[in-house]
Amino acid sequence: MSVRVQREDFDVGAEIAALTQGNMQIGGITSFVGLVRDMGGNTGSAAMTLEHYPGMTEKMLATIDAEANARWPLEASLIVHRYGRLEPGDQIVLVIAASPHRAAAFEACHFLIDWLKTKAPFWKLEETGDGDARWVEARGSDDAAAARWSANTGKEAAE
Amino acid sequence: MSVRVQREDFDVGAEIAALTQGNMQIGGITSFVGLVRDMGGNTGSAAMTLEHYPGMTEKMLATIDAEANARWPLEASLIVHRYGRLEPGDQIVLVIAASPHRAAAFEACHFLIDWLKTKAPFWKLEETGDGDARWVEARGSDDAAAARWSANTGKEAAE
Amino acid sequence: MKVLYFAWLRQRTGIGEEDISLPEGVQDVAGLIEWLKGRGPEFAEALADTSAIRIAVNQEFATLDTSLGGDEEVALFPPMTGG
Amino acid sequence: MKVLYFAWLRQRTGIGEEDISLPEGVQDVAGLIEWLKGRGPEFAEALADTSAIRIAVNQEFATLDTSLGGDEEVALFPPMTGG
Numbered sequence: 001m002s003v004r005v006q007r008e009d010f011d012v013g014a015e016i017a018a019l020t021q022g023n024m025q026i027g028g029i030t031s032f033v034g035l036v037r038d039m040g041g042n043t044g045s046a047a048m049t050l051e052h053y054p055g056m057t058e059k060m061l062a063t064i065d066a067e068a069n070a071r072w073p074l075e076a077s078l079i080v081h082r083y084g085r086l087e088p089g090d091q092i093v094l095v096i097a098a099s100p101h102r103a104a105a106f107e108a109c110h111f112l113i114d115w116l117k118t119k120a121p122f123w124k125l126e127e128t129g130d131g132d133a134r135w136v137e138a139r140g141s142d143d144a145a146a147a148r149w150s151a152n153t154g155k156e157a158a159e
Numbered sequence: 160m161s162v163r164v165q166r167e168d169f170d171v172g173a174e175i176a177a178l179t180q181g182n183m184q185i186g187g188i189t190s191f192v193g194l195v196r197d198m199g200g201n202t203g204s205a206a207m208t209l210e211h212y213p214g215m216t217e218k219m220l221a222t223i224d225a226e227a228n229a230r231w232p233l234e235a236s237l238i239v240h241r242y243g244r245l246e247p248g249d250q251i252v253l254v255i256a257a258s259p260h261r262a263a264a265f266e267a268c269h270f271l272i273d274w275l276k277t278k279a280p281f282w283k284l285e286e287t288g289d290g291d292a293r294w295v296e297a298r299g300s301d302d303a304a305a306a307r308w309s310a311n312t313g314k315e316a317a318e
Numbered sequence: 319m320k321v322l323y324f325a326w327l328r329q330r331t332g333i334g335e336e337d338i339s340l341p342e343g344v345q346d347v348a349g350l351i352e353w354l355k356g357r358g359p360e361f362a363e364a365l366a367d368t369s370a371i372r373i374a375v376n377q378e379f380a381t382l383d384t385s386l387g388g389d390e391e392v393a394l395f396p397p398m399t400g401g
Numbered sequence: 402m403k404v405l406y407f408a409w410l411r412q413r414t415g416i417g418e419e420d421i422s423l424p425e426g427v428q429d430v431a432g433l434i435e436w437l438k439g440r441g442p443e444f445a446e447a448l449a450d451t452s453a454i455r456i457a458v459n460q461e462f463a464t465l466d467t468s469l470g471g472d473e474e475v476a477l478f479p480p481m482t483g484g
Contacts, residue, residue, distance in 0.1 A: 011172050012171060012172040012175055012190075013170050013171040013172020013173060013175075014172060016171055016172075016192065020194070021248070022248070023248075024196065024197035024247040024248050025196060025197065026194050026196065027193065027194060027196040028191060028192070028193055028194070029191065029192040029194065030189065030190070030191050030268070031171075031189070031190050031191075031192075032187060032188065032189050032190075032261065032264070032265070033175065033187070033188040033190075034186065034187055034261065034401055035179070035185050035186060035187070035188065037183065037184060037185065037186040037259060038183035038184065050400065051324060051325055051328075052400070053322070053324055053374070053377075053393060053395070055377055056374055056377035056393065059377050059378075081400060081401070088183040089180070089181070089182075089183050092400075092401070093400070093401050100196060102191065102193065102272060103304065105191070106191070106265065106268075106269045109189070109265075110265045113187075113261060113401055116400065116401045117398070117399075117400065117401035118397075118398060119379075119398070120398060120400050120401070121324065121374070121393075121395065121398055121400075122398055122399065122400025122401070123324060123325035123395065123396065123398065123399055123400070124399045124400070125325070135325050135326045135396065135399075136399045137397075137399070138396070138397035138398065138399050139399075142401075145262065193484055209483065210407060210408055210411075211483070212405070212407055212457070212460075212476060212478070214460055215457055215460035215476065218460050218461075240483060240484075251483075251484070252483070252484050272484055275483065275484045276481070276482075276483060276484035277480075277481060278462075278481070279481060279483050279484070280407065280457070280476075280478060280481055280483075281481055281482065281483025281484070282407060282408035282478065282479065282481065282482055282483070283482045283483070284408070294408050294409045294479065294482075295482045296480075296482070297479070297480035297481065297482050298482075301484075
């Protein structure tokens with residue numbers, strides 16, 4: 001159970017190794033990496049700047065992480081979220097869930113990223129390529145994805 | 160779309176990087192790593208040896224990989240499965256699915272490992288700690304996990 | 319009390335963070351927002367549609383009717399788009 | 402034809418891979434298994450419960466009634482436990 005908010009990039013393999021090594025109860029590790037997609041079309045660069053709310057961000061990520069650990073039998077979990085300016089192809093976020101059982105690892109990891117998307121105070125300012133920039137709007141599909149977990153206690157994945 | 164069967168260990172971070180770098184359409188990468196769990200209890204070591212059917216293994220993995228790519232809009236996918244003797248904590252299998260959309264990446268990755276478990280010709284011989292060894296029995300829960308995807312075309316994740 | 323603005327709320331108000339005293343008569347977040355709107359057109363415009371605004375009080379999600387005593391950290395921001 | 406055995410089928414028969422000619426009268430996998438069982442007690446025992454055996458013909462999953470012509474690669478093994 002650990003969360004980090006940082007400007008620097010991260011190394012998925014190293015994070016997985018550090019989080020899980022020495023723990024022989026782990027049968028499966030699911031990880032998710034979010035990348036900056038090039039939504040550019042003809043607008044050229046689709047670089048973006050991620051703003052966040054220092055203090056509250058860490059608090060919300062820790063709350064989400066604790067919720068995942070309460071719902072699923074996890075041996076280890078991690079959320080790393082970057083802020084600052086990022087370019088297409090750059091890594092934005094890393095979520096890892098490790099469990100004795102693979103279904104729990106998958107569900108917890110999916111839950112973590114779905115909840116994070118709607119509950120962690122980050123905002124994306126997308127460069128439009130003409131020197132201007134626009135705030136990315138929240139998507140209804142993200143709300144729907146997060147809501148999916150509201151009535152789900154996750155116990156079905158504990159086997 | 161790529162599969163490998165090998166004795167050697169793998170580096171998750173390096174595999175993700177090699178698979179996805181330069182592709183600016185990828186928004187999310189889900190990966191799963193299966194580890195040898197210590198089921199030991201009092202029996203000491205729970206090392207195991209993975210036997211497989213060379214030729215058919217590669218063929219089945221490629222078929223499963225193609226099925227995932229047909230069901231979900233993936234930009235990249237990878238299956239790496241090890242064989243030979245492995246010890247508790249060792250990595251057994253790596254599955255990666257990368258897509259513009261995170262739900263597709265999650266579902267395709269979960270599908271790949273669920274199908275692989277029941278359709279790829281691997282067999283685990285577990286050391287019992289007293290110099291003896293026993294063949295691990297197939298689990299009904301693995302059949303159920305694989306069957307869950309039979310009626311599911313995956314289109315709901317394509318957004 | 320401390321008031322923080324993020325994303326386009328920060329840009330439109332021109333303020334990231336400010337310290338204010340709880341205005342007389344303000345008892346909840348809705349009252350604070352009404353008071354802020356009276357400070358000038360940039361505030362009136364930025365805060366016009368409260369359905370587009372998310373609220374945190376002391377770094378926990380809050381609503382328009384969350385009570386304020388005067389020593390809180392209140393943050394106003396649009397729906398989140400991280401991850 | 403080539404016949405392969407894996408996991409405990411390999412151990413119990415003592416054979417990993419062998420080349421045989423299609424025995425007279427054998428037309429499908431069920432017939433082949435019956436014929437193999439007649440080769441000795443280790444085969445009779447290993448192949449006694451066909452519900453515990455999975456079959457591949459030319460590296461594709463097959464069933465007891467899959468036809469055999471004589472030039473196939475037939476593999477017999479328990480349910481898989483990889484991943």
